[in-house]
Amino acid sequence: EKDMQQLKERILRDGKCFEGGILKVDNFINHQMDPILMKSMAVEFVRRFASRDINKILTIEASGIAPAIMVGYLLELPVVFAKKKKPSTMENMLATKVFSFTKNNTYDVCVCKDYLQPGDKVLFIDDFLANGNAAKGVMDLVRQSGAELAGMGFLIEKAFQHGGDYLRAQGIHVESLAVIESLDGCRITLKD
Ligand code: G4P
Ligand code: NA
Ligand code: NA
Numbered sequence: 001e002k003d004m005q006q007l008k009e010r011i012l013r014d015g016k017c018f019e020g021g022i023l024k025v026d027n028f029i030n031h032q033m034d035p036i037l038m039k040s041m042a043v044e045f046v047r048r049f050a051s052r053d054i055n056k057i058l059t060i061e062a063s064g065i066a067p068a069i070m071v072g073y074l075l076e077l078p079v080v081f082a083k084k085k086k087p088s089t090m091e092n093m094l095a096t097k098v099f100s101f102t103k104n105n106t107y108d109v110c111v112c113k114d115y116l117q118p119g120d121k122v123l124f125i126d127d128f129l130a131n132g133n134a135a136k137g138v139m140d141l142v143r144q145s146g147a148e149l150a151g152m153g154f155l156i157e158k159a160f161q162h163g164g165d166y167l168r169a170q171g172i173h174v175e176s177l178a179v180i181e182s183l184d185g186c187r188i189t190l191k192d
Helices: 002-014 034-050 065-075 132-147 161-168
Strands: 016-018 022-024 056-060 081-082 093-100 105-113 121-128 149-158 174-182
Touching: 002 034, 002 161, 002 174, 016 065, 034 065, 034 149, 034 174, 056 065, 056 132, 065 081, 065 121, 081 093, 081 105, 081 132, 093 132, 105 132, 121 132, 121 161, 149 161, 161 174
Parallel strands: 056 081, 056 121, 121 149, 149 174
Antiparallel strands: 016 022, 093 105
């Protein structure tokens, strides 16, 4: 959409392609962060999820935290980040396993039951949607908790990895602010 033109221009200007369909955006999202752009993106999420009943924002550490807290700040809602390390004491924790294609390993994602409860209406926010494995893990945690998933918002969706197709086919309200059609030949092709 037109509103996210600045994000698309930034991706084309500062994004770097790597082998295996990886887009590095370390200049404004994953290492150095641009809070002005991050705020604009959060405003756009608020607009796109305005029709949804939400009482909590959920993300996964680490890179999801910045966009998630911006959205939580704007909506004045608490922000919960799922943790990637199992805590020493697992009592009162919900856990699921996620396979990472980029790292070729499986990791645990956990959240305390105190912060994800039946009756919660959760908006999940993250930086990237690729194969959607992290998102599937979140769906599992939300299901285990008895909470409801109100939607999932991503800064960047890599359409060629089809996680978005899966989530939308599940009936989830998915919003991605920039969609990458292809990184073939280390050329960034954006949707629109
Ligand atoms: P998936 O969850 O969509 O299936 O993807 P995958 O397992 O491949 O993603 C693992 C990690 O890599 C996630 O972050 C995800 O956000 C990130 N990621 C996936 N594709 C890209 C990409 O093209 N560029 C960048 N920069 N990141 C990508 P994470 O490892 O959990 O780490 P964190 O940065 O959130 O701590
Ligand atoms: Na991430
Ligand atoms: Na990441």
